[in-house]
Amino acid sequence: MDNLSTGTFIAVSIILTEMKSEESSTNLTYKARCALCNQLGELRKSHIIPEFMFKPMYDQKHRFIVLSTDKKEPNKFNQKGLRERLLCPDCETRLSKWETYTRDLFYGAGVPVTPIDTPSGRFLLMEGIDGTKFRLFQLSILWRASVSKLSFYKNVDLGPFEKQIGDQLLASDPGDFDFVPCLLFALIADGKPMDNFIHIPEKVRWSEMIGYRFVFGSQIWYYVVSKRKLPPYVREFYLSPEGSCRILIKDAADVSFVREFAIDLKEMGKLPD
Numbered sequence: 001m002d003n004l005s006t007g008t009f010i011a012v013s014i015i016l017t018e019m020k021s022e023e024s025s026t027n028l029t030y031k032a033r034c035a036l037c038n039q040l041g042e043l044r045k046s047h048i049i050p051e052f053m054f055k056p057m058y059d060q061k062h063r064f065i066v067l068s069t070d071k072k073e074p075n076k077f078n079q080k081g082l083r084e085r086l087l088c089p090d091c092e093t094r095l096s097k098w099e100t101y102t103r104d105l106f107y108g109a110g111v112p113v114t115p116i117d118t119p120s121g122r123f124l125l126m127e128g129i130d131g132t133k134f135r136l137f138q139l140s141i142l143w144r145a146s147v148s149k150l151s152f153y154k155n156v157d158l159g160p161f162e163k164q165i166g167d168q169l170l171a172s173d174p175g176d177f178d179f180v181p182c183l184l185f186a187l188i189a190d191g192k193p194m195d196n197f198i199h200i201p202e203k204v205r206w207s208e209m210i211g212y213r214f215v216f217g218s219q220i221w222y223y224v225v226s227k228r229k230l231p232p233y234v235r236e237f238y239l240s241p242e243g244s245c246r247i248l249i250k251d252a253a254d255v256s257f258v259r260e261f262a263i264d265l266k267e268m269g270k271l272p273d
């Protein structure tokens with residue numbers, strides 16, 4: 001894990017051809033059906049995961065460094081991230097309010113955060129969150145990834161939940177907070193936030209439940225997609241309607257998919273010095 005702790009930039013099995021087409025496309029707008037409201041409109045080109053979530057992953061020259069595990073592809077830089085025309089201006093505006101709130105939550109004034117140590121590890125308790133806004137933002141990321149045609153998000157398919165969550169977003173309705181909750185983890189390496197890691201979203205199974213794992217910044221967001229209620233000890237960890245949320249702190253060396261990916265890259269000689 002030495003390479004992870006030296007601040008090297010690591011990223012991932014990303015779909016590089018997508019980035020090439022992204023760079024070569026124009027900014028012309030055209031009429032198509034909005035993925036959320038289904039109305040014809042001039043769709044905006046926007047990020048599935050908002051740019052601010054990638055912010056910590058830019059280097060000093062403001063480049064987003066992407067490494068591929070594909071031996072044929074050299075390491076590449078990309079400044080724009082992945083964008084797609086999905087939403088009409090009205091829906092874009094609707095979602096952007098929750099984005100702005102969440103950006104301020106993590107990168108602005110924020111809310112009180114209390115570190116709490118337990119025998120099983122440390123977590124951060126965030127309190128005073130606007131539960132509705134943050135919950136709708138969390139759902140909007142998952143929903144956008146599910147409707148996206150970009151192959152970076154190919155593993156995310158909500159099936160029947162896609163429409164249900166889309167309807168909630170349209171109605172600005174956070175719904176039942178136990179439905180598709182999102183568990184938050186902070187990745188650290190040598191005691192510091194590991195903010196240079198990005199990984200393709202993946203479908204994972206956990207205790208007979210399906211989940212989707214997103215990694216950005218120094219965080220892992222793990223959505224549980226199931227009709228079953230989570231056990232009480234887990235329910236304490238995701239966002240409550242009252243606005244408290246816990247972030248579990250994980251050492252990168254203890255997170256198996258991070259460790260395995262680093263080993264893969266190292267063996268392929270793709271980790272930068």
Ligand SMILES: [Zn+2]
Nearest residue numbers: 034037088091
């Ligand atoms: Zn719309």
